[in-house]
Amino acid sequence: METYTVFTFKKNKKASKEILNTIKDWLIDKKIINPIPEENSKFNIYYGDLGFKEATDYDWFGEIEFIDKQCELQHVLGWDLGIDFMLPEKIVCPSCKTNLIEGIDPATFYGESNKKQDDEALLFLEAIKNGIKSFNAGTEPLIACFLCNKKHLISNYDYNLDMVFTNCAIVFWNWPELKLSFQEALKQKLGSQTIMLKN
Numbered sequence: 765m766e767t768y769t770v771f772t773f774k775k776n777k778k779a780s781k782e783i784l785n786t787i788k789d790w791l792i793d794k795k796i797i798n799p800i801p802e803e804n805s806k807f808n809i810y811y812g813d814l815g816f817k818e819a820t821d822y823d824w825f826g827e828i829e830f831i832d833k834q835c836e837l838q839h840v841l842g843w844d845l846g847i848d849f850m851l852p853e854k855i856v857c858p859s860c861k862t863n864l865i866e867g868i869d870p871a872t873f874y875g876e877s878n879k880k881q882d883d884e885a886l887l888f889l890e891a892i893k894n895g896i897k898s899f900n901a902g903t904e905p906l907i908a909c910f911l912c913n914k915k916h917l918i919s920n921y922d923y924n925l926d927m928v929f930t931n932c933a934i935v936f937w938n939w940p941e942l943k944l945s946f947q948e949a950l951k952q953k954l955g956s957q958t959i960m961l962k963n
């Protein structure tokens with residue numbers, strides 16, 4: 765499995781491209797990444813470079829991907845898991861504050877057992893799953909809570925960090941542990957809402 769350390773934030777910021785370009789230039793300037801992106805890559809992926817020692821105490825490095833497209837990040841990070849939808853632990857409605865998938869058993873959800881599941885919750889999950897596709901395609905859908913009937917933007921439900929709807933992320937693919945000083949510098953550049961996730 766690919767390993768990652770990622771810096772992102774949940775709320776959409778309009779200036780994400782500018783923020784990412786500033787950080788890209790900073791990483792190129794410090795020779796932490798090579799200025800030439802990976803050849804033929806449809807992704808925004810760069811190789812590490814000889815200045816990588818500023819980012820880690822180890823003697824190897826991986827690649828860095830800059831994501832400036834609207835996406836649900838956990839499904840990007842888990843691309844090699846071979847499943848098209850990763851069940852979060854909870855999905856809490858911002859209005860009625862209820863965990864709408866309380867009774868959903870993961871084993872049953874993935875077809876490994878056949879306990880009775882809540883039909884409304886399953887339909888809701890289907891809407892979330894399709895909603896991720898729309899979000900990734902650039903439109904943020906409204907999804908109704910089946911308990912209070914209020915509609916919310918898909919990114920406004922609380923998934924803890926099992927899902928992160930964003931348009932700005934920097935993914936360190938297959939890097940060793942990053943230095944704390946480097947993590948802090950990156951977080952400062954991305955802003956106070958920065959979340960760091962790693963597997």
Ligand SMILES: [Zn+2]
Pocket residue numbers: 857858859860861862909910911912913914
């Ligand atoms: Zn609700």
